[in-house]
Amino acid sequence: MTAYRLRAFESADRELERLRSQVRAGLSVEAPVYEAHGLLEAGDVVDVGAGSGEPARWMQRAGLRVTCVDLDPHILAHAPADARRLVARADALPFPNATFGGAFTRFLLQHVPDPQAVVSEMARVVRPGGLVLAMDTDVRSFVSHPEIPTGEEARRAWVEHARANGADPHVGVRLRSLFVGSGCTDVRTSVLTVTSDTVGRETFADVALSPHARVVFRGDPERLDRAERELGAWIAEEGAFGSVTLFVTSGRAP
Numbered sequence: 001m002t003a004y005r006l007r008a009f010e011s012a013d014r015e016l017e018r019l020r021s022q023v024r025a026g027l028s029v030e031a032p033v034y035e036a037h038g039l040l041e042a043g044d045v046v047d048v049g050a051g052s053g054e055p056a057r058w059m060q061r062a063g064l065r066v067t068c069v070d071l072d073p074h075i076l077a078h079a080p081a082d083a084r085r086l087v088a089r090a091d092a093l094p095f096p097n098a099t100f101g102g103a104f105t106r107f108l109l110q111h112v113p114d115p116q117a118v119v120s121e122m123a124r125v126v127r128p129g130g131l132v133l134a135m136d137t138d139v140r141s142f143v144s145h146p147e148i149p150t151g152e153e154a155r156r157a158w159v160e161h162a163r164a165n166g167a168d169p170h171v172g173v174r175l176r177s178l179f180v181g182s183g184c185t186d187v188r189t190s191v192l193t194v195t196s197d198t199v200g201r202e203t204f205a206d207v208a209l210s211p212h213a214r215v216v217f218r219g220d221p222e223r224l225d226r227a228e229r230e231l232g233a234w235i236a237e238e239g240a241f242g243s244v245t246l247f248v249t250s251g252r253a254p
């Protein structure tokens with residue numbers, strides 16, 4: 001049902017810390033774009049695939065009322081205790097039509113077999129004219145110099161792993177199509193680039209370059225070790241650079 005599971009990681013604590021660090025690193029770039037798409041005017045927002053709730057915390061600080069939905073109770077337990085938290089599937093949200101002023105999802109759609117069903121569910125639970133917003137990436141946009149051999153290997157294996165679970169690792173570039181398919185109007189996409197220059201090489205390696213390896217090489221300590229060594233060398237190299245593209249699409253619920 002999903003390619004993502006907290007328990008698929010060698011260390012759940014490390015993955016939780018990575019999610020936090022990824023949000024801290026990403027939000028400096030993402031927040032102004034979410035604002036430009038009108039997220040902060042949405043009032044009450046459902047965060048679908050909320051995970052440990054870092055984006056929800058940011059939305060709460062910005063004055064939104066947030067409901068966090070996630071399939072995995074273990075990760076949802078880390079979401080803010082003062083938000084409404086519900087264990088549910090993203091493609092079967094347990095809310096009547098037109099419940100919220102907005103729906104938000106971040107790094108979920110690449111993990112689900114039917115992202116169209118999820119975006120359509122988000123549009124269903126938002127009041128007509130309310131905001132539906134999704135952010136995701138495309139694994140083809142991960143680039144680095146120098147190349148990290150285990151990183152390339154891990155991303156190739158990740159594409160197979162994701163597809164074997166029915167997921168689409170290229171979903172970012174497909175967001176507009178999913179929003180149009182959901183009946184949303186006023187659909188638009190912004191493209192952001194997160195680079196090792198903006199967030200620092202160490203953070204970039206941790207949040208963007210190592211997660212695929214940690215999932216697909218799980219149970220292969222030798223390869224995990226090699227991946228860590230290559231990343232360490234990349235971080236130490238002053239001339240190293242990496243970047244990844246994030247796609248933010250929003251539309252108005254029909």
Ligand SMILES: C[S@@+](CC[C@H](N)C(=O)[O-])C[C@H]1O[C@@H](n2cnc3c(N)ncnc32)[C@H](O)[C@@H]1O
Pocket residue numbers: 001002003004005006019023048049050051052053054055069070071072075088089090091105106107108111112
């Ligand atoms: C990569 S994490 C992103 C978490 C959070 N949105 C963030 O940006 O930090 C993906 C989350 O989606 C959840 N998830 C995966 N498939 C799901 C589904 N079908 N329905 C609801 N949640 C799902 C996972 O449990 C996980 O918490």
